[in-house]
Amino acid sequence: MSENNQLTPINQSVLSDSGFSGFERYLEGFGLPVDNVIASHDERIRIMQALPDFLNNLHPELKKDARYLSKFIAGSAVGLFDASLNFVWNEVVLSLRKKVVSYGLDYFFDSAIGGTLRDQFNDEDDLPSVKDQVLLDTCKKLELISDLLHRKLCHILDMRNQIGSSHPNEYSINAYELLGWLQTCIQDVFMDRISESALTVKSIVDNAKRIQTPLDKTYIAQFEQSIKALSPNMVSNLLTTLFGVFISPAFAENKVQRENIMELSEIAWEYSTEKIKYSLGEKIDSYRANLDEFKTEQSELFFKICNGERYYSVDARTIKLTLLCEQLETVHYGWDNYANETPVAREIMSFISAVADIPDIRIETVLKVFLVCRIGNDRYYCNGVSPSASRYYDKLFKMLDQKGVLVVLDILGRDENRNLLSGTYRPTHVKTICETMKSNILTDRCVAMLDYIIGFKGRNLDTVFKTKEFKEIKNGLF
Structure with a gap:
């Protein structure tokens, strides 16, 4: 790399505390809070000292249009780490969209968009309408990213939604967390190639x-x-x-x-x-x-x-449930999902008076989207779950027989769904679902699995399915 392209370590004097102390006094003069606004001097220094090693590894072609990466550095320099997390995530999304364009928009939309909505997605201008989670899941499905990278990016997206500046929160991101996320984005996304x-x-x-x-x-x-x-x-x-x-x-x-x-x-x-x-x-x-x-x-x-x-599927219920599940997933990730989930969940349940009413080929689809919605988005408001729609979700989980319960546990135990098992409120919701599914038609071993999850002492549940005790209980069931 030429000398002009090399980054040299930042002189710590450039980030003198004096200017930021003056800024804090300015805020105090108006009676505004100063705690948890900007990161400390030491935290900012750690970021700026580490950046040259990261950025020197990027090809100039990748850097020349990486404006959000520049904004990441600007946010880090002034100590707005939550904003920097947003900026690096935006750069990830843009990078994945470029991969999608290179791979082929028609192929991507065929896999990402289902049902009658497919005709509304045709060119690059439609990519911003694809939710970030759908973008990640489809890129994994098409092997544009690996399973491991998919899990990493789901975690970063979750953190961005929870503690980034895009949502109200009081968490202070430290330099090592931010650098770890930046390393994943640079090494595994920006520099990665299609499989x-x-x-x-x-x-x-x-x-x-x-x-x-x-x-x-x-x-x-x-x-x-x-x-x-x-x-x-x-x-x-x-x-x-x-x-x-x-x-x-x-x-x-x-x-x-x-x-x-x-x-x-x-x-x-x-x-x-x-x-x-x-x-x-x-x-x-x-x-x-x-x-x-x-x-x-x-x-x-x-x-x-x-x-x-x-x-062929000539059963109108199968078609309708498929379209409604796609609609429920769309509104769940959309604006004002608490209100918009309710009528869709109600209509789905109008087709289901017993678990046998769900076609076998769609039992997993229905249970997966109900799980995602009932576990929620882990936000503070209503603990991340639509209050009016939750009764419909609980109604379905309450009527499940052993086969249905095992499908739910199988979905929850997959690595691709680990993000459903961690967070502030999600583990509690998972335990509530397990409690709801308990009934006297289940075998003792099935009930024992539910009780084990309910009684698990860890803060998160992302390891519960991998414990020796749980594996011994479930052995042979699924």
């Missing part, structure tokens, strides 16, 4: 759209070998994208491309998960309900060629 699997999927779809001649047997054989090397989730993502291309009116007149797409789709279908096949089957009913004759006909043709008719 080989993700690039393979993108290349396959791009080639399928580009090639104007029939695919030969050699290409088809190579394609199948590539498919075998991908994870089932990645193949399912590919199948979803190929399905979307095949039913698109934009390709209606190109017979050769459509035939190529179907040849690839038949192979991808064989290696995709059952879950994605049922999910695509539900799309047919959505198109039919919306009177979209073209997409309905093309979807049915797609399933016929893949011999997938048995994955």
Whole structure:
């Protein structure tokens, strides 16, 4: 790196306390508080001394447009660490959006946006409408980020929501916490590259759209070998994208491309998960309900060629519950979720008088979104849970049989959902749910698992499912 690009350590005298002491006296002169406003002199020095090592590792191309990173440094220099956390998170979001654009917006939106909302998301200008949590989850699903990085970023997002300047709080971030989050963002996000699997999927779809001649047997054989090397989730993502291309009116007149797409789709279908096949089957009913004759006909043709008719979903309850769960998840992460969750939760429960009313292929979807909403966003107001919607969530958890209870525990025990088990209020809500699910129709071992979680003494519950005692109780149940 050239001498002009090298950062030199900041002279501590630049951050003399005198100016900040004067600022504090200025605030006091107006009767304003000064405690927990700016970080101490020593904390600011720790940040500024560490920054050169971090920033010298960034390529100039990455730095030249990183304005939020500049704002992070400015906030750190004056001691506004909570604002700096917001700034570095904004830079993370922008970096992930760039990865999404490089990977392909259509592929991303196909995975991130479900149901009737998909048609509203088409270009880069629509990315800001995707919630940060959905962005993280979809990037993980598409293998744009690793599982471990997904967990790290979920934690940083949670901290940003809890103790960043975007929400009222009295927590003081220290220099070491801020530096740790910055290191994750720089080394694991800004300097990270898209996985080989993700690039393979993108290349396959791009080639399928580009090639104007029939695919030969050699290409088809190579394609199948590539498919075998991908994870089932990645193949399912590919199948979803190929399905979307095949039913698109934009390709209606190109017979050769459509035939190529179907040849690839038949192979991808064989290696995709059952879950994605049922999910695509539900799309047919959505198109039919919306009177979209073209997409309905093309979807049915797609399933016929893949011999997938048995994955059709003709049950209106399944379709409705799917759309309502997507809507509930959307309003939960949106503005004024406490009020907006209630009518959606009420409508979902109007379809469910007993747990048997939930189709087997959607039991996990319904329970997952109810868990997320009932555990809440860990905010101070109403302990993060909609007061009026919570009765509907509790009603469902109270009616669960052993199978349903085990699904709930399985969801909570997954690493990807660890953020639901920690925080100020979430652990208490999880224990309340466990108490609600207890009934005399459960086996003694199932009740023992619930009691163990309820009685767990740790401040958070993110380790409860990994303890030796819990594993001994659950052994063989799930």
